[in-house]
Amino acid sequence: MSEPDVLKTLQDAGLDVLTCMQCGTCSGSCPSGRYTSLNTRRIVRKARKNSDMLHDDDLWMCATCYNCQERCPRGIKIVDAILMIRTIAVHEGIMLPAHRKISELVLKHGHAVPINDATKEKRKNLGLEELPETVHKYPEALADVKTLLESCGFDKLVVEKQE
Amino acid sequence: MMKKLSLFLGCIIPNRYPGIEKATYLCLEKLGIDCSDLPGASCCPAPGVFRSFDKSTWLALASRNIVLSEELERDVLTICNGCYGSLIDANNELKENAALKKSTNTHLEKIGKKFNGSVDVRHIVELLYDEFGPEKIKEMVTTPLNLRVALHYGCHLVKPSKERQLGSVEKPTFFDELVESTGAESVDYPDKMACCGAGGGVRSALLEKSLEMVNHKFSRISDAGVDCIVNACPFCHLQLDGGQAEVKEKFGLEYNIPVLHYTQLLGLAFGFSPEELGIDLNVIKNDAFLAKLKLKEPAEN
Structure with a gap:
């Protein structure tokens, strides 16, 4: 190349x-x-x-x-x-491991910072719904995000290239 | 007349600092702003990282979020400098560049959506300043706050200035004016406009260096003698709040300064309690600060 x-x-x-x-x-x-x-x-x-x-x-x-x-x-x-x-x-395949990791989070969850159990608890205590009005709550919306990421080739881009 | 809005939550607010989300709902209601949810929104996606990894991916995801709001015929309201930067930059580029719009719509077509360019992207701070103004906010305040505040604008609220047009980037005042509408004093301090050090993927990949940057801010703020730090960006908020615990662990330095998003400060000035606004859910717990707020109670909601 x-x-x-x-x-x-x-x-x-x-x-x-x-x-x-x-x-x-x-x-x-x-x-x-x-x-x-x-x-x-x-x-x-x-x-x-x-x-x-x-x-x-x-x-x-x-x-x-x-x-x-x-x-x-x-x-x-x-x-x-x-x-x-x-x-x-x-x-060119040059990327820091931490950045691959957050990319994987977006690929999987549609969020760079996905929800966790501690925050779900905080949300309930505040009187908010456990899941926010985002892709977290709407699986079909997350499917759309995944379709876009695939369409852009982002999944292949951030996977570590095998030499 | 102000256009109707939809609230774009982003990642860190709903998934780490839900108190800011709650405070935003409470403030929007008090202010009488017509703002709906934006169901199914995703990561903006974060400008310093994803935009720099792959522009077409950044535009595709950002435009989908904008299109969700187009479908509701509402402008997008952001409460995060990063989301604001990502969505306003993407929106502007797609409105101005027909080729980019076309290629982005090729991706959106696969999920049955199309970017039209029919709405604008707002940030709550510039929205409040433009549509209400500091005087009007001041009139609406029911519980004036007797607080000394170290304000942190956060880089992407004002920069790049060409795309923002919010006045001086070296010494802006609009956010200070909104802080002072609550009765609080916005205290000047050296390196006030300095970056918190979290952006551009630095916090995620080079935590220690990123903490050295924010530690510099903490030392300046600590010298200024304030009751709390106020920001308008949850990533800065995370760095300024959680960062204090990490700085203590890594460098042995303790500051213990409470950190509030502007909607939480405004919420206090509207008479809501720290618990209703989730201020007690921060990493940094400061009883002296909470006690100082309690002196003002009972507030009439």
Whole structure:
């Protein structure tokens, strides 16, 4: 399989990282970067040079607060670019185990955070119905959600690829 | 006139913090807002994770939730910044991009549904600010609150600003004004607009790093000397409430600051008890806070 052209994908989506002047406002505005190795400026530089960034752990440290995107003097949609690079990585089979797990929860329950017994009890004590007015209460609605997930190929996408 | 609404619950509120759901019902009724259930809704799906995994999946699930509300001829009311971000962004993209709308409808067709683009997506905070305004809310308050509040806007209520248009993202005031409508004081504190650290899949995959981020907020809020933290997003709420217990366990730091969703704060100002609003169901139990609220009782409901 050939390497995906990240730069082209970004540019085709209107995410013009080539206008970046490497001023570092993004990294200076990044709350995650204070505590993690996330260096937003470096991600944008790598994207500009189209060098490999799909295996870069930093990709997953962005909390999507949008500070960098709001403050970028070139108006580059930096968070949108990071999310798109993540998309390319996921489609290459690169995904953190925890993210596979929440994907499986959505595939199974239609909720990323499904109900549990403790919450059912809390709901009853509050005078609410045990199950909320969501896919939890309507099996036919959950079936629709599953149909959509399958139609989009999400089930196959998030299953760990066998080498 | 304000359009009729349907309540989009999302995941964390009904499945972890049902007190916020109850508080929302109570507030909507007091405010006389026509808001129905949205039966069969699913995960929004969470913008920082699912949107970044696969855009067509994100659009398909988000559009289905929106279509459920289209069928009721009601705008979608969200009470979570994440759900708001996901659904408003998806709704806007599908309204503006005919090709995306077409490809999304190809999926929706398989469940007999179609995205039309006939409704809008609202967040309870911007809705209350726009449709009622702080003065009107203040007039409706029956039990003014004597509380010092550390307000946490949460990133996705105001950002990305191009898609929100709610004013300044660096120093917004609309939510503070709504907090002060309840009689409470919205106390300024350093790094007030800082992220709680939960979003983008960081909390789920890198818990410790995510807790370091929220711990920074806790230390700032603690220094400010407040009675509680107020937010408008259950994922921030989970991080700010449950996160305190995790920070205590991992870093040995204890803050014990109660955390309220805005509907719970407003509910108190409408005279409902902490128990009716599920405030006592938080991870963080703070008797001093509950005692301070009780001083105001008996309230006339």
